[in-house]
Structures are given as structure tokens and as C-alpha cells.
Amino acid sequence: MNRLYLFATLAGTRIAVETDEVEAVVKLTEISPVPGMGAHVAGLSALRSRVLTIIDTAALIQGMASPTRDAGLAIIANIAGHSYGLMVDSVSDICRVPEGELPLRGQLDRAWAPYGRAIVEQDGHPWLLVSLASFIDGGGQAQAA
Amino acid sequence: MVEMVVDPLTHIVRNAIDHGIESPEQRRAVGKPEAGALRVEARQSGNQIVITISDDGAGIDTARLVDKAIGAGRLTAEAAARMTEADKLDLIFHAGLSTADQVTSISGRGVGMDVVRANVERIGGVIALDNHPGQGLCITLRVPLTLTIIPGLVVRAGGLHFAIPRAAVVEILHDNNAMLQISCIGGAQIATIRGVRHSMIELEDVLGMDRPAQAGPRAIMVVRSGSGVPYAMGVAAVDNHEELVIRPASPLIMATGVYAGMTLPDNGKPMLLLDAAGIASAAQLPTILDDQAARRTEEQADAQAGVEMVAALRFEEMTGEKRLLKLALIDRVEDIDVGLFGRSGDQAYVRLDGRLIPVVNGLSQFDRAKVSALRLRDGTQEACYPVAAVLDIVQMPLVPDMVAMHGILSGVAVIEGEHLEVINPFALFASLSGYDMVEGQGGRCLLADAEDGWTREILAPLLRQVGHDVVLGLPEDGVIDPRDVLLCHDGEGSKVAGIMAEMTGCRVVQLRASPRAAGPRDASIYRYDQDALMAAITAGQG
Numbered sequence: 310m311n312r313l314y315l316f317a318t319l320a321g322t323r324i325a326v327e328t329d330e331v332e333a334v335v336k337l338t339e340i341s342p343v344p345g346m347g348a349h350v351a352g353l354s355a356l357r358s359r360v361l362t363i364i365d366t367a368a369l370i371q372g373m374a375s376p377t378r379d380a381g382l383a384i385i386a387n388i389a390g391h392s393y394g395l396m397v398d399s400v401s402d403i404c405r406v407p408e409g410e411l412p413l414r415g416q417l418d419r420a421w422a423p424y425g426r427a428i429v430e431q432d433g434h435p436w437l438l439v440s441l442a443s444f445i446d447g448g449g450q451a452q453a454a
Numbered sequence: 455m456v457e458m459v460v461d462p463l464t465h466i467v468r469n470a471i472d473h474g475i476e477s478p479e480q481r482r483a484v485g486k487p488e489a490g491a492l493r494v495e496a497r498q499s500g501n502q503i504v505i506t507i508s509d510d511g512a513g514i515d516t517a518r519l520v521d522k523a524i525g526a527g528r529l530t531a532e533a534a535a536r537m538t539e540a541d542k543l544d545l546i547f548h549a550g551l552s553t554a555d556q557v558t559s560i561s562g563r564g565v566g567m568d569v570v571r572a573n574v575e576r577i578g579g580v581i582a583l584d585n586h587p588g589q590g591l592c593i594t595l596r597v598p599l600t601l602t603i604i605p606g607l608v609v610r611a612g613g614l615h616f617a618i619p620r621a622a623v624v625e626i627l628h629d630n631n632a633m634l635q636i637s638c639i640g641g642a643q644i645a646t647i648r649g650v651r652h653s654m655i656e657l658e659d660v661l662g663m664d665r666p667a668q669a670g671p672r673a674i675m676v677v678r679s680g681s682g683v684p685y686a687m688g689v690a691a692v693d694n695h696e697e698l699v700i701r702p703a704s705p706l707i708m709a710t711g712v713y714a715g716m717t718l719p720d721n722g723k724p725m726l727l728l729d730a731a732g733i734a735s736a737a738q739l740p741t742i743l744d745d746q747a748a749r750r751t752e753e754q755a756d757a758q759a760g761v762e763m764v765a766a767l768r769f770e771e772m773t774g775e776k777r778l779l780k781l782a783l784i785d786r787v788e789d790i791d792v793g794l795f796g797r798s799g800d801q802a803y804v805r806l807d808g809r810l811i812p813v814v815n816g817l818s819q820f821d822r823a824k825v826s827a828l829r830l831r832d833g834t835q836e837a838c839y840p841v842a843a844v845l846d847i848v849q850m851p852l853v854p855d856m857v858a859m860h861g862i863l864s865g866v867a868v869i870e871g872e873h874l875e876v877i878n879p880f881a882l883f884a885s886l887s888g889y890d891m892v893e894g895q896g897g898r899c900l901l902a903d904a905e906d907g908w909t910r911e912i913l914a915p916l917l918r919q920v921g922h923d924v925v926l927g928l929p930e931d932g933v934i935d936p937r938d939v940l941l942c943h944d945g946e947g948s949k950v951a952g953i954m955a956e957m958t959g960c961r962v963v964q965l966r967a968s969p970r971a972a973g974p975r976d977a978s979i980y981r982y983d984q985d986a987l988m989a990a991i992t993a994g995q996g
Contacts, residue, residue: 341724344612344661345710345736353716353724360716360724362704389576391704445706 311405314429316436317384318398320367322421325429325436326384332392333385334400337363348374354383354394361385361394366444370420386441395444406431410438459505459579459597462570466507466593467492469566474511474591484588486510489765489782500619501602501700501715501727508592514585516542523548543583547571575709578702598702598715606717606727608694609673612663615725616689617698617717618677622730624684626692628671636674645674645686652676653739654686657728660712660737665690679734687733700727712736763849768874769828770843772817778850778867779877785829785836787844792820795840796920798988804838805921812886813838814862832883839882850876898923899991900934900960902942902950913941913965913981922991934958939991941965944978963990 313328340352340363351363351374363383367375375381375396383394410427417425427438475481475490482488496505516539523529523545534542547567574581579597586592605620627634627647635646636654643654654674658665673692676684700715703726707713714729765781794805795818802818803810804827814830814837828839854865854876862885864878899917903909904927917924928934928950936959943965955962964978965987971978979986 339723342614343707343713343726344614344663345712346707350706353726355718355722355724358718360701360718362707364706389705391578391702393704445704 311407312409313403313405314431314436314438315384315400316402316404316431317382317400319439320370321398322370323434323436324397324425325431325438326441327438328403330386330441331384332387335383335385335394337381337383337394337396348372351375351396356385356392356394359392361392363394363396364444366395366397369444370424372420384441388442388445393441393445395441402431404431411435459574459577459595462573462581462595463494463505463507465566465570467494470507470509470511470591474509474513476512480512487764491765498599499596500604500621501599501702503597503599505595505597506592507595508584508590510590513587513589513591514543514546514583515587516545516585519543519545543585546583575705578705578708580708580711598708602700602715603697604700606696606698606700607675607692608696608719608725609657609675609689609728610691610693611657611689612661613666614663615693615723616657616728617700617725618675618728618730619714620695622677624676624678626676627674629674629688630671631674634674645676647676647686652684652686653737654688655733655737655739656688657733658690660733677730679731679739685734685739687730698725698727703727710736762852764852766848766850766876767828768845768848768869769841770845771815772820772840772842774842775875776845776872777863777875777877778848778869779828779830779839780850780879781847783830783832783879785831787826787828789824790827790838790840792823792825793919795820795825797985798920798992799985806838809836810921811836811838813840814882814886815839830879830882832879835883835886837883837886850874898925898935898938900925900928900938900940902928902940906943908981909941909943916984917991920988928954934960936960939963941991943967943981963987 314325315331316325340354342352348368349365351365354361354363365375381396383396385394406429410429424439424443425437428435429438470492478488492509494507520534571581582594584592606617609616633648637644645652645654672688675687677687678684698717700717703716711732713726715727717725766778767781770776797818802813802816817840825840830837848869850867854867857865862881863875865876866873867876899922901909914924938960940962965981966978969980
């Protein structure tokens with residue numbers, strides 16, 4: 310398995326995302342807020358005549374809205390026909406990992422449990438492999454809760 | 455995207471049939487008509503498609519749902535006691551729960567409604583339930599259209615801009631208008647406009663935004679809610695009206711119910727489209743519920759005071775008249791190939807499902823390739839009724855408004871101002887009782903002249919088409935059943951045939967090529983005389 314992974318930090322944690330799920334990484338400019346929704350939906354942002362729903366992914370994990378919303382980085386993904394921008398703290402690299410994903414070890418924090426599904430080793434560190442779609446489904450449940 | 459609604463729709467319909475609609479005995483016991491009704495309606499509402507599936511079955515028993523949830527360990531009794539009716543109804547969307555006693559091949563496995571809701575929400579739609587225990591259930595799916603251009607108004611509230619479809623807005627006033635009076639009672643706001651009272655809400659309150667102080671007057675919009683009852687919505691200002699290109703918002707946003715989509719105006723800042731009906735629900739405006747309840751009691755009173763009605767199919771005859779037939783008699787409606795119709799003597803019939811079914815209105819020739827037909831059943835007998843078109847299902851009085859028995863008609867009923875003849879089912883089936891359609895049981899048509907081109911190309915296909923079992927040439931095993939019919943032309947074959955007939959007792963039908971008989975004792979049939987040919991064959995097989 311010689312998959313390509315995007316390595317980033319989110320809510321202070323190292324995460325990896327399969328590049329198949331990633332459309333682009335962009336710097337967010339302006340976010341128009343959507344009132345009446347939980348903290349995890351930061352708002353809407355326009356990207357070259359497309360409208361993205363911006364998810365404050367750190368809010369999903371930490372339960373509070375991120376302090377600086379604008380001028381941050383977001384991973385753009387197309388999930389079930391809709392375009393989303395998932396906010397991340399920083400992005401470090403895209404590279405191949407020959408051994409692919411490894412099973413999780415240890416007990417994941419309850420906050421991360423719905424999202425993390427495996428580990429990818431790179432640069433001597435383990436990175437938590439997440440699926441972007443899980444943030445959308447997980448987000449829905451967080452709202453209902 | 456709308457194709458993804460097919461699976462959820464199928465599942466909902468299956469549930470309604472399997473769990474919702476009760477058995478005829480149960481329905482009779484509670485005073486409902488024996489046949490249950492399931493209505494599926496779809497319409498466009500702005501930039502959404504609204505699909506409603508309603509049945510007049512038993513509805514959802516929320517008490518049983520709660521019991522099952524407690525039994526499955528998902529709910530404690532204390533938590534259940536605190537739940538509202540809406541929360542209990544929501545349990546149906548939880549994976550693995552089902553109030554079905556048995557798992558059937560149709561449904562009951564309990565894996566349905568959660569997947570249905572997930573599928574609908576995935577495409578940006580919402581699903582809502584309107585449950586009336588004992589009376590029925592109405593499920594509403596709202597699914598966004600991919601792109602629509604609608605005339606809209608741009609309004610400002612809480613420092614943000616929103617769009618609202620112009621079709622939803624009845625009128626706009628400023629709050630310092632003389633014709634408008636706003637009063638507040640127990641926290642509820644009432645806007646009285648020219649003497650008519652409306653519920654009033656401030657948009658900022660519904661969406662949880664701050665209301666910054668403003669210099670000029672606020673704008674009050676009278677908008678239509680889901681039930682059509684208008685209410686007043688206060689916003690900071692109405693800024694503009696323009697044509698907006700609306701796209702569906704992501705499922706997360708649609709799930710709130712107050713937004714119907716989003717748009718990207720020229721200034722590059724995405725704007726949300728408000729759903730006036732959704733906002734009314736979110737604000738829990740009371741007028742909507744009351745109106746519905748009032749309407750329902752009205753309908754019930756009407757039903758009791760009025761004439762007993764029964765469901766009927768309104769259709770158009772081949773001859774152009776529009777008629778009514780009691781729906782309970784109709785097994786199904788099918789489009790049948792005209793090639794399957796035929797005549798035998800003076801009775802028309804059609805070959806379906808391997809059987810010959812009588813055609814009650816005597817039609818067997820049509821000018822089209824396929825014809826719509828009603829398959830009728832009186833419990834034991836089946837009949838076929840070809841029609842020009844099936845129009846719709848209506849309620850007709852059990853006894854026609856004007857009784858006039860004539861042929862297969864029993865009278866005339868007035869439906870929505872139109873006079874329609876009512877078919878008399880008794881007369882319809884009575885006209886069949888004298889007819890005995892026996893399909894040649896075991897009787898085959900043996901075509902002696904197997905090598906003859908005419909026999910192979912013209913006679914054999916004709917006989918097969920009307921349903922006979924055709925064998926070219928004499929059977930290889932030499933076994934001839936007395937019920938078989940042997941067809942042959944004059945010549946060598948006929949001599950052999952004559953011998954065979956004597957030996958086995960089967961009937962022989964002699965065919966001749968010339969239209970005129972050779973003489974008075976010529977018992978042969980002109981080969982193109984279809985009526986005589988068919989009569990001879992069926993007579994032989996009787």
C-alpha cells in the first residue's frame with residue numbers, strides 16, 4: 310500500500326488524511342456566519358464562484374469555537390455532492406507512506422473517537438488517520454446532541 | 455441528486471403497506487373503509503421538491519416505540535417519562551428499532567428509517583413526520599432542486615444579509631405605519647394589520663442574533679407559512695429585490711429547517727435563503743397548529759353529515775365517455791400489447807398470465823400498439839376492461855346521484871361538477887357468466903402439412919398467438935390425445951389424417967385454399983375464414 314497522505318495539525322493533534330479525499334488546501338478569506346447553528350459550523354465562504362460550508366473542526370473536538378476564524382487554512386473536500394472547507398491549524402507535508410495505515414493503539418479520547426480510525430507513521434511520529442466525511446456526519450450528531 | 459430519493463421512498467411505501475395499513479378486519483372494526491389508501495404526492499415549492507406520503511392506517515404507536523427502546527436498553531424509564539411526543543416519534547429514526555412483531559420479506563428488520571433519514575439528509579433534504587395514531591401517518595420529504603433562479607428579496611437582520619423568496623412575501627410595512635399595531639401579551643407578539651391579527655416574530659430572535667439599535671424604522675414583512683396562514687416577521691430593513699441563483703445548502707445547514715438554500719451574489723459574500731415555513735415552525739407559532747386542528751374537525755363533521763363515499767376510478771372509455779368504476783373491483787391497471795387480444799366467436803378475450811381472460815366491453819381491435827386495461831376481479835372471476843385512459847381516483851357516492859340501470863351502467867354521479875356514468879359491477883360480471891372460456895386443456899393443434907410454407911408461416915403463428923399449443927407435423931412419439939385437433943389440407947396428408955382420426959378419436963379440421971366450397975358436402979373450411987377456423991378448433995377441444 311503506497312498511498313499518498315496529507316499531514317496536518319488539528320486542535321493541537323497530528324492528523325493524516327488520505328489525499329483521495331482532499332481537493333485542495335486554501336487560505337480562508339472571509340467567512341459569512343450562519344446564525345442558528347452550533348459552533349462547529351463557522352459559516353459559508355466563497356471559493357471561485359463555489360460556496361463552501363466551513364466546518365470549525367477544532368470546535369467539534371474541543372467543544373468551543375476557535376478564536377481566530379478568518380485567515381486560517383482549510384482542507385477543501387467534496388462530500389456527498391456538497392463542498393466543505395474543514396479548518397486546520399497548519400499543514401506540513403504530502404508524502405507517500407510505504408507501509409500504509411496501522412491499527413490504532415491505546416485508548417482514543419472520547420472527543421476524537423468518532424473521527425480517528427487508524428495510525429500512519431511518518432517522520433518517526435504517529436499521525437492519526439481521519440476521514441473527512443466523519444467530521445460531517447459527526448457534526449450532524451453533535452448538533453442533535 | 456433527486457434519484458437518491460428513490461430508495462427512501464420505496465422504504466416508506468413498504469412500511470406504510472406492511473405496518474401502517476391494518477388488515478380489512480381490523481379496519482372494519484374501527485369503522486374505516488376496508489381498503490386502505492396510500493397517497494403519494496409531489497410538488498415544487500420554490501427551490502424544493504416536496505413529496506408527501508400519507509396513509510389512513512394506524513399511524514405510529516409511540517408508546518410501543520418507547521417500550522421497545524426501553525426493552526432494547528436504549529432508554530431508561532425516567533428519561534422516557536420526560537420525553538415529548540415529538541421526541542418519542544423521533545425514536546423511529548434510531549437504528550435497530552422497529553415496532554413490527556415480525557420481520558417480513560418487505561420490512562420489519564428495523565434498519566430502515568435511520569438509513570432513510572441519512573439518505574435524505576445527505577442530499578440536503580429533510581424528512582418530517584405528522585403522526586395521527588389510529589388515523590394515519592403523513593411523511594413529508596423536502597428535497598432541494600439543484601439550481602433555481604427565483605425572484606427574491608434581500609433583507610438585513612442582526613447585521614447580516616439574507617434572501618427570502620418573493621413568492622413567500624405577502625406585503626411589507628414599516629413599523630411606524632398607521633395601519634399596523636404591534637401588541638405584546640405574555641411574551642407573544644401580535645401584529646394587527648388593517649384589523650387582521652397575525653403572529654409576529656423578530657427574525658433575529660428566531661436565529662439567535664443580537665438586535666443592534668437602528669436609526670430608522672424596522673421593516674415588518676407578512677410572509678406565508680407552510681399551511682398558508684400568514685405571519686409577520688420583523689427585520690432591520692428590506693434592502694433590495696433581485697433574481698437570485700439558489701443552490702442547495704449542505705445537509706448540516708438544511709437540517710436546521712430555517713434555511714432553504716444559499717446564493718452567491720455579485721459581492722462575493724454567500725447569502726442564506728430563508729425558509730418562511732421553516733421559520734414559523736422553529737418559532738413554534740401557534741396559529742398553524744390551531745388551524746390544522748380546526749380544519750380536521752371540520753372535515754370530520756363533513757364526513758359524518760354527508761353521504762357515504764367510496765373510492766372510484768375515473769377513466770375514459772375508448773368511445774370517449776368518462777365513467778366511474780368502484781376501485782375495490784380493480785385488481786390493477788396494465789398496459790397490454792394489442793397482439794394478445796383476440797376473438798373467439800362473439801366473445802373477445804385477452805391472453806394474460808398464461809390464461810384466457812374475457813374482455814367485458816367486447817373490444818379486441820385497437821389502433822395502437824399497447825392499450826391500457828383495467829384488470830377486474832369479483833372474487834372468483836377475472837375480467838379485462840380496455841380503456842382509452844385512466845384519469846384519477848376520486849370519491850364517489852356509494853349510491854349514484856341519479857339511479858338509472860341500463861346495460862352495464864347503474865346511474866350518474868356528479869364529481870366536481872362533472873356528470874359521470876357509473877358502471878354497474880353486477881351487470882358487468884353477469885354478462886360474463888354465460889361465457890365459458892375453456893383453454894384447450896391438453897388439446898394440441900397438430901398441423902399435418904408440416905412442410906407446407908403456408909402452414910408454417912401463416913397458420914402456425916396465428917394459432918400460437920391465440921394460445922393454442924401447436925405441433926408441426928405429427929408428434930414424434932406418435933401419441934395423439936383424443937382432445938387434439940388435426941389440421942390438414944386436401945391431399946396426401948388428409949388420407950393419413952383420416953386414418954389417425956379414426957384410430958385415436960381426435961377431431962380433424964380440413965382446410966381448403968379456395969374461398970368457395972367444392973360442393974354441398976364439402977365440410978372443409980376456407981383457410982382464411984378465421985372465425986370458422988377458430989370455432990372449429992375450439993369446438994373440437996371442448
